[in-house]
Amino acid sequence: MSSLYIHIPFCKQACHYCDFHFSTSIKKKGELVAMLCEEIRLRKNELPGKELDTIYFGGGTPSLLSSEELKMIFDAVNANFKVRKDAEITLEANPDDLSLENLKTLKNAGINRLSIGVQSFFEEDLQLMNRAHNATEAMESIQMAKQFFENISIDLIYGIPGMSNERWKTNIETALSLGLPHFSCYALTIEPNTALKKMIEKGKVKPVDDEAAREHFDILTKILKAKGFTHYEFSNYGKPGYFSENNTAYWFGKPYLGIGPSAHSYVGENRKWNINNNTLYMKSIEKGELPLEKEELSTTDRYNEYVMTRLRTMWGVDIEEVEERFGNFYKTHLLNEASKEVELDLLEQKAGILTVTQKGKFLSDGIASNLFFINEDL
Template identity: 70%
Template sequence: MSSNFPKQKTKPESLDQVEVRYNSSPLGRSGGALGLYIHIPFCKQACHYCDFHFSTSVKKKGELVDMLCKELELRKDELPGKEVQTIYFGGGTPSLLASKELDQLFDTIFSNYRVAENAEITLEANPDDLSREKLELLKASKINRLSIGVQSFFGEDLKLMNRAHNATEALESIQMAKKYFDNISIDLIYGIPDMSEERWKKNIEIALELGLPHFSCYALTVEPNTALKKFIDKGIIKPVDDDAAKAHFEILTKTLKVAGFVHYEFSNFGKPGYFSQNNTAYWTGKPYLGIGPSAHSYDGESRKWNVNNNTLYIKSLQKGSIPAEAEKLSVKDKYNEYVMTHLRTMWGVSPEEVRERFGEVFKEYLLEQATQHLNEGFLKMEHGNLHVTEKAKFLSDGIAADLFLVDLDTQTI
């Protein structure tokens, strides 16, 4: 892609002028909503594909929960005036939390934050943790949404990924969870080596027969320093086939559309009224606090991330210090993030909002960069916004990259 703005007849704003106008604009700031993300860094065993921060030893679980509460208390004034609309327990495996540990976290949250009456409160759970007793305890808590990490309903897939549950547990956990929760999402993974189109279709069929309102579906990716990467390099597992993953994605989108699901973000499908409020807030630029080791935070102007080491996290919080690094976002960063996140959604990228947030020069740059993709049918303009077309959805990240601004400081316009 070209890194230059289209030529202008008038002198463009300087970087400083753009920064001042953006930061003073109401559209450059998020509203009064806030998300809380709580990272629970423990798992029973390591999935072969996972590169998230976790430990398979739970010896420090109680101590770490104490420090999660301490961090929540220390950061309560970080985003003043915000009402918490979503609380998300991610990981790791949050369903490993005991009832008293969940209660401890909720007591701390509700004592230190203003939580909306109808806040969406999600807990990620693994099928093997969802016994009837566990579900009764979760139902009695403030949790009102479950995200169940099924990944596949077939044993061969689960074995390849080294999941802790089996195919029977995957199915039975959902059937049981439906007796306690209405708002349930499950994760499914496609593009798994040796997963045929027929098996993927069957996965979708089983999921639909369960009558769930939301699915999060991801292509299997090979991350560095994972067991999956090592096994592929050694020839133990076949490489991931991008063409097969693309075919699986197309089957997924067509099947779920017929079933009445809205494809509201690249990896997420929901029935009306069941979109993930937590993730939608991320994609639309709302602020959030990330609590726990490796958790990230965003306030509209900067990003912050905690150390990804349980011991260092605990020791630092015991001394009253939050072990985090921060990065101030430039206007270029904000523009690129806006394009990246919004293009993945059903709402698309608004050139007018780009103009209001960043200035006319950014809008014209966006439209210039979009021209080729519009001509090739990869992008379309609908209701004033840029959207990825159906045939190009699997390429959306690459298209977004073509709309990015590479270098703002050295522009000659």
């Protein structure tokens, strides 16, 4: 199974919490799309198999692409890869971009899954985050999207300063009323060098309350479970048949190729990432040079990454798979460290699989780090 990720580094405006690579100037969008197509051609032989099972347009804001730009990208993909007939093709979209005309364009281009960045159905939350859409547009965009797409996911953010449990419950209930099959829900994190970080430091916004975020997480999990959603990854909830194939492939360590500025790629024992500068990216590709760095992953790197990604999922860490892939040394280390977490009721072991308990779910990344192998000699 192989995946293609295409990074569209443009946004109408900067969200206060975002630290992804993007530009709010779209004057060179057409030129950059042409370079994305060229990078696809230059890197067509990097994946172990040329058939793509998933394609994911991320960003930035991919819904800013015109029909002509989408066609250019799909033409480049189809010219250089074989795409599985029923491949999952996802595009991230902002509610303010989703007019009836744009939705038709996306559907006709071959997109079959939408991930809509709603974040909240409350105006005060959207303004705090500096989102480009309002609450009305959030509702209307989803209702329109359902006319063209069945497979729709929306993003919601919890742990927002000032968000009460009741307001968060209302957000969840509003989302559920729309009859969608998938939700991606994230705790608000304060990243360095973001506007939100500076606003908190200046006292303009209250700090994030970790305990409130944990309460929101527990509320979310309880409500969605009762409504028939499977909590298949820490931030993702889906109805049967609607789990994200693209993200699941990442968590299972499948190879993926990242195209565009700042995009990451992973194939077997190495990881690559492109420069996060649009101008330098375009200049390099124009000269036929790949503007990327490469890291060879050691056995320890791969073991630690396996533990981190799999422990976030309902599938957990397969103890025998650890031995098969990384050796008995890492299996022994894993069992020794995991026993401490089992005693604390943060992990459970059943049929050779380690999974996070309900008590430990909000702490899953920290639990994973406790299972890492750290070579003190390095």
